[in-house]
Amino acid sequence: MTDKGLFGQFGGSYVPEDLEKVLQVLADEFEKAKQDPTFIQEFKEVLAEFVGRENPLTYARNLSENQGGAKIYLKREDLNHTGAHKINNAIGQILLAKRMGAKRVIAETGAGQHGVATATACAMFGIECIIYMGKHDMKRQALNVFRMELLGAKVVSVDAGQGRLKDAVDAALGDLVENYQNTFYLLGSAVGPHPFPSMVKFFQSVISEESKRQIVEKEGKLPTAVIACTGGGSNAIGAFAHYMEDEAVRLIGVEPAEAPSLTEGVPAVIHGFKCLTLLDEEGNPKPTYSIAAGLDYPGIGPEHSHLKETGRGEYVTVTGQQALEAFKVLSETEGIIPALESAHAVAHAMNVAKELKQEDIIIVNLSGRGDKDVQQVFEMEHGSKE
Numbered sequence: 001m002t003d004k005g006l007f008g009q010f011g012g013s014y015v016p017e018d019l020e021k022v023l024q025v026l027a028d029e030f031e032k033a034k035q036d037p038t039f040i041q042e043f044k045e046v047l048a049e050f051v052g053r054e055n056p057l058t059y060a061r062n063l064s065e066n067q068g069g070a071k072i073y074l075k076r077e078d079l080n081h082t083g084a085h086k087i088n089n090a091i092g093q094i095l096l097a098k099r100m101g102a103k104r105v106i107a108e109t110g111a112g113q114h115g116v117a118t119a120t121a122c123a124m125f126g127i128e129c130i131i132y133m134g135k136h137d138m139k140r141q142a143l144n145v146f147r148m149e150l151l152g153a154k155v156v157s158v159d160a161g162q163g164r165l166k167d168a169v170d171a172a173l174g175d176l177v178e179n180y181q182n183t184f185y186l187l188g189s190a191v192g193p194h195p196f197p198s199m200v201k202f203f204q205s206v207i208s209e210e211s212k213r214q215i216v217e218k219e220g221k222l223p224t225a226v227i228a229c230t231g232g233g234s235n236a237i238g239a240f241a242h243y244m245e246d247e248a249v250r251l252i253g254v255e256p257a258e259a260p261s262l263t264e265g266v267p268a269v270i271h272g273f274k275c276l277t278l279l280d281e282e283g284n285p286k287p288t289y290s291i292a293a294g295l296d297y298p299g300i301g302p303e304h305s306h307l308k309e310t311g312r313g314e315y316v317t318v319t320g321q322q323a324l325e326a327f328k329v330l331s332e333t334e335g336i337i338p339a340l341e342s343a344h345a346v347a348h349a350m351n352v353a354k355e356l357k358q359e360d361i362i363i364v365n366l367s368g369r370g371d372k373d374v375q376q377v378f379e380m381e382h383g384s385k386e
């Protein structure tokens with residue numbers, strides 16, 4: 001990686017000049033913050049006191065024994081406050097916002113999970129929070145809109161364009177350019193122009209910092225493979241980060257077969273950065289549909305694009321149907337209902353485990369809990385009322 005946030009040919013910052021200036025200030029401030037022991041200490045303290053870290057690395061004994069083969073461990077991001085890994089990044093960026101003297105935090109959200117994590121962190125730090133959301137997404141995610149409002153955030157309906165995530169991103173960027181002097185844009189995944197992918201990775205790396213220490217304590221050795229689902233790629237990059245130099249550890253990202261950016265995408269610039277992405281005939285980001293809303297993104301973080309290209313990362317797809325089966329298997333065998341996103345990683349881990357030996361270890365990053373998905377799965381099984 002260079003100073004400009006390049007990962008091989010991917011990443012970078014392809015934005016208008018006025019936005020570029022704002023992002024440069026952010027990049028400089030982030031470089032200082034990550035080397036400031038006081039900043040790191042406060043981040044660690046909030047993660048401990050508010051998020052509930054460190055979370056366990058649970059041996060999934062029943063699942064492992066049923067499958068045969070490798071031992072499967074689960075990194076329990078599902079046990080974090082608000083039920084997923086997204087809060088790690090939201091806390092880190094809010095601390096940076098505070099450090100930079102921001103008075104308002106803005107964010108965009110599609111399915112609502114990043115909006116809820118941002119609103120939660122803003123409530124905790126007493127910072128004004130504005131969430132941009134496409135008009136259509138607001139209708140589909142009415143309960144998450146209400147959650148954000150309960151947390152004191154203002155949810156702004158974006159009617160422009162299709163009234164979806166992309167339009168919400170445009171609205172949030174417009175707000176940032178206009179109000180950059182007092183406003184911080186809190187991005188939710190390891191995507192977007194520099195410095196966001198590096199920043200999000202830094203804050204999510206706590207996942208593998210913990211899991212590496214935990215697995216060495218429990219097993220006295222490193223895992224054979226680390227497996228995580230990829231939407232934009234933030235939980236996966238955090239789960240991989242501290243194993244990057246351990247060449248023997250396989251790093252496996254699992255995409256939904258319905259949005260396979262890495263497996264079928266081509267290099268292109270979307271949303272201000274270059275990555276492997278799915279394009280339609282006109283060269284625009286292709287609409288995708290995954291049963292897991294958090295994985296529904298036509299692109300992927302630049303570092304994953306690079307890991308794929310160099311071969312350091314392996315990327316595979318799992319269908320919604322396979323994820324749904326894994327959702328049920330993990331619930332029944334371990335008493336843990338996973339998020340549908342995480343169930344993609346579980347599904348692939350079950351297959352990999354069978355191919356490995358008993359002395360092998362797999363760590364699955366359980367990015368979130370499934371409470372949010374129970375109603376959707378119910379409707380898929382029993383038919384929706386509508």
Ligand SMILES: *Cc1c(COP(=O)(O)O)cnc(C)c1O
Pocket residue numbers: 084085086113188189190229230231232233234235236294295339341342367368369
């Ligand atoms: C948002 C989300 C994801 C996907 O986002 P990444 O940035 O790829 O991690 C995965 N799992 C859960 C539970 C999520 O909420």
